[in-house]
Amino acid sequence: MTPLLTREDCLSADERDPLAMYRNRFDLPEGIIYLDGNSLGVLPRDAAARANRVIHQEWGTDLIGSWNTHRWFEMPVRIGEKISELIGGTGGACVATDTTSLNIFKTLGAALDIQSQDHPRRRVVVAERESFPTDLYMAEGMIRTLDSGYELRLIDDALTLDDALDDDVAVVLLTQVNYRTGRLWDMAATTSKIQAAGALVIWDLCHSIGAVPIALGSANVDFAVGCTYKYLNGGPGSPAFVWVADRHVNRARQPLSGWWGHQKPFEMTVRYEPSTGIRRYLTGTQPMISLATMEVGVDIALEVDQTALRTKSLELTSLFISLVEERIPHHPLTLITPRQDDERGSHVSLRHPEGFAVMKALIANGVIGDYREPEVLRFGITPLYLGYTDVWDAVEALRRVLDEELWRAPEFQIRGAVT
Numbered sequence: 001m002t003p004l005l006t007r008e009d010c011l012s013a014d015e016r017d018p019l020a021m022y023r024n025r026f027d028l029p030e031g032i033i034y035l036d037g038n039s040l041g042v043l044p045r046d047a048a049a050r051a052n053r054v055i056h057q058e059w060g061t062d063l064i065g066s067w068n069t070h071r072w073f074e075m076p077v078r079i080g081e082k083i084s085e086l087i088g089g090t091g092g093a094c095v096a097t098d099t100t101s102l103n104i105f106k107t108l109g110a111a112l113d114i115q116s117q118d119h120p121r122r123r124v125v126v127a128e129r130e131s132f133p134t135d136l137y138m139a140e141g142m143i144r145t146l147d148s149g150y151e152l153r154l155i156d157d158a159l160t161l162d163d164a165l166d167d168d169v170a171v172v173l174l175t176q177v178n179y180r181t182g183r184l185w186d187m188a189a190t191t192s193k194i195q196a197a198g199a200l201v202i203w204d205l206c207h208s209i210g211a212v213p214i215a216l217g218s219a220n221v222d223f224a225v226g227c228t229y230k231y232l233n234g235g236p237g238s239p240a241f242v243w244v245a246d247r248h249v250n251r252a253r254q255p256l257s258g259w260w261g262h263q264k265p266f267e268m269t270v271r272y273e274p275s276t277g278i279r280r281y282l283t284g285t286q287p288m289i290s291l292a293t294m295e296v297g298v299d300i301a302l303e304v305d306q307t308a309l310r311t312k313s314l315e316l317t318s319l320f321i322s323l324v325e326e327r328i329p330h331h332p333l334t335l336i337t338p339r340q341d342d343e344r345g346s347h348v349s350l351r352h353p354e355g356f357a358v359m360k361a362l363i364a365n366g367v368i369g370d371y372r373e374p375e376v377l378r379f380g381i382t383p384l385y386l387g388y389t390d391v392w393d394a395v396e397a398l399r400r401v402l403d404e405e406l407w408r409a410p411e412f413q414i415r416g417a418v419t
């Protein structure tokens with residue numbers, strides 16, 4: 001890409017942008033630049049009408065008949081099929097359900113169930129020390145629930161994945177794009193390395209789905225999970241998903257064996273019998289209103305050309321990095337996101353010793369990013385509704401906050417419950 005270092009250059013890049021029309025599909029508040037779509041995506045314009053229909057017609061008028069007439073019962077699998085298409089899931093099946101945390105527990109339980117049949121001596125779960133903590137907490141919970149003998153092995157700068165893979169490893173749990181640094185794993189190469197070492201892999205796609213092209217089928221992935229309220233714009237607390245390769249679906253049981261995952265839920269039998277197919281990854285009654293509004297975000301994502309999306313995402317993140325380096329060089333900002341395109345997801349993170357106050361001041365000045373410990377300013381660059389000029393203006397606001405030391409104001413030092 002040729003450097004785009006003036007605001008006028010950014011304005012003309014916006015005019016040429018083949019994805020520019022998608023911004024209109026979302027209801028964005030005036031006067032802010034929203035760089036937090038990797039934490040909570042924005043509101044699709046059609047979501048309110050869809051919610052209204054589910055609430056007034058399906059729930060309010062048609063009531064319990066809606067389980068059949070509006071096919072509520074099939075909704076998790078029907079939307080799961082769309083998500084599977086989005087993540088290149090040929091050779092596997094997907095269901096929209098529960099939260100990523102719960103789905104990590106379910107897939108980890110199923111993967112360990114398979115390994116206990118095939119390789120009972122393998123009792124190590126490998127995960128990343130730097131991963132989003134819930135992934136580690138759920139793995140820890142799973143290990144505590146099982147009979148003794150299982151352990152968690154964490155990879156980090158001192159212990160690489162290559163070093164960690166030995167004959168004891170049963171399952172590896174990795175996040176495709178790291179929530180803090182934005183580092184991107186090579187999914188296909190890493191999957192085949194893990195499988196060559198005799199282990200199964202679970203990919204967490206929370207920070208990649210909707211931002212990075214994904215091809216689970218051609219990468220021969222075993223299991224994947226992810227959420228829909230980040231780059232998919234599914235809404236606060238919208239259901240997550242589970243994807244399982246066909247070769248594993250009917251082989252393993254997941255541990256949260258609730259009635260929605262039963263083969264014949266309405267026969268009300270005493271014994272649990274897992275459903276054939278991906279429905280066995282369901283546990284209990286699912287939130288129909290949230291599923292319906294989430295589908296609106298998924299439908300938009302399905303329309304978008306994934307290659308064009310990735311190109312724009314890389315251009316915007318690299319523009320952000322160049323502008324920070326060119327325009328704010330004299331401040332203690334450290335880039336912790338990889339510069340190399342094939343190692344970067346769709347956000348940019350910078351460390352600053354006063355990161356928390358700097359982010360608060362930036363938000364007060366109309367640029368919404370977020371703060372993550374330790375000292376990390378995180379900027380989610382969602383190519384569907386952001387443009388080149390937005391990036392230019394956001395960096396300009398950051399320059400002002402730092403040059404004019406706006407972050408020193410006392411109100412920017414106070415922390416709320418959610419950072």
Ligand SMILES: *Cc1c(COP(=O)(O)O)cnc(C)c1O
Pocket residue numbers: 099100101102131132134135175179204206207227240
């Ligand atoms: C956002 C995120 C989660 C969120 O989990 P929930 O159960 O939906 O709260 C989990 N893992 C990763 C890697 C994430 O980025």
